[in-house]
Amino acid sequence: MTIRIMVVDDHPVVRDGVSLLLRSDPAMQLVGAAESGRTAIERIAELAPDLVLLDLRMPDMLAPEVITELRKVHPSARIVVFTAHSDHQGLRAALEAGANGCLLKDVAGTDLVSALRRVLRDERVIDPRILPSADVQSDALARSGLTRREYEVLRLAAQGQTNPEIAESTGLTRNTVKTYLQAALHKLGARNRVEAISKASEAGLL
Missing domain, CATH: 3.40.50.2300 (Response regulator)
Structure with a gap:
């Protein structure tokens, strides 16, 4: 190809x-x-x-x-x-x-x-x-179990973007953005996006 x-x-x-x-x-x-x-x-x-x-x-x-x-x-x-x-x-x-x-x-x-x-x-x-710190972040990502897409969606959420805004900036559908966010919340053991962002920050992801 x-x-x-x-x-x-x-x-x-x-x-x-x-x-x-x-x-x-x-x-x-x-x-x-x-x-x-x-x-x-x-x-x-x-x-x-x-x-x-x-x-x-x-x-x-x-x-x-x-x-x-x-x-x-x-x-x-x-x-x-x-x-x-x-x-x-x-x-x-x-x-x-x-x-x-x-x-x-x-x-x-x-x-x-x-x-x-x-x-x-x-x-x-x-x-x-x-x-050089990007390697540290990659290690943190591997430990978290998040996929690259889940991390990217969570990172944009941490910047204050809404689901529709994340969908527009990534080219994903709104439903797909919601699915990735829910998966990220589950893997981080968070109840909502605010808690997920906090836990991701503590883990060195943000």
């Missing part, structure tokens, strides 16, 4: 470099690129990529803003921030906005392909040089 990839970066050398790196996996096809956040938002519906590689800083928008808008237009796409900055606070904001991963631009071709395949399997992939 062909994996459709879109690159959003204002540097042509990066776009060309990604194209070369992806050649190590014939299943991955670069279907298009954009040099600005606004162009990416305009083109994503037409290109319908399975995965978007997004630079942290675009000339017109920052990654968190772009992610939010891309999700509205094409919610099923996985979005990976591809950056040269390993310690930028914007990376955390991008993850909060719904990025599925963060990778540094010095990643080798085989490592990039492997990381992208993990993202497509619904894993959240973050280079440990970017956010």
Whole structure:
């Protein structure tokens, strides 16, 4: 099955470099690129990529803003921030906005392909040089028994989003959001979402 990839970066050398790196996996096809956040938002519906590689800083928008808008237009796409900055606070904001991963631009071709395949399997992939604490959070998630989707829905609930808002930002139906929240409550031993958020925070998940 062909994996459709879109690159959003204002540097042509990066776009060309990604194209070369992806050649190590014939299943991955670069279907298009954009040099600005606004162009990416305009083109994503037409290109319908399975995965978007997004630079942290675009000339017109920052990654968190772009992610939010891309999700509205094409919610099923996985979005990976591809950056040269390993310690930028914007990376955390991008993850909060719904990025599925963060990778540094010095990643080798085989490592990039492997990381992208993990993202497509619904894993959240973050280079440990970017956010070392993400490994701790992953361990906490494994201990909790929550699936990645259950955690994502609970995380958005912790930000104050209602079920309809969570459904819109994730591309899930309202009933599915409710099901994931109920499953998270059960696994955390919580009676309601407020208690679930509190227990998730104590467990190091939030």
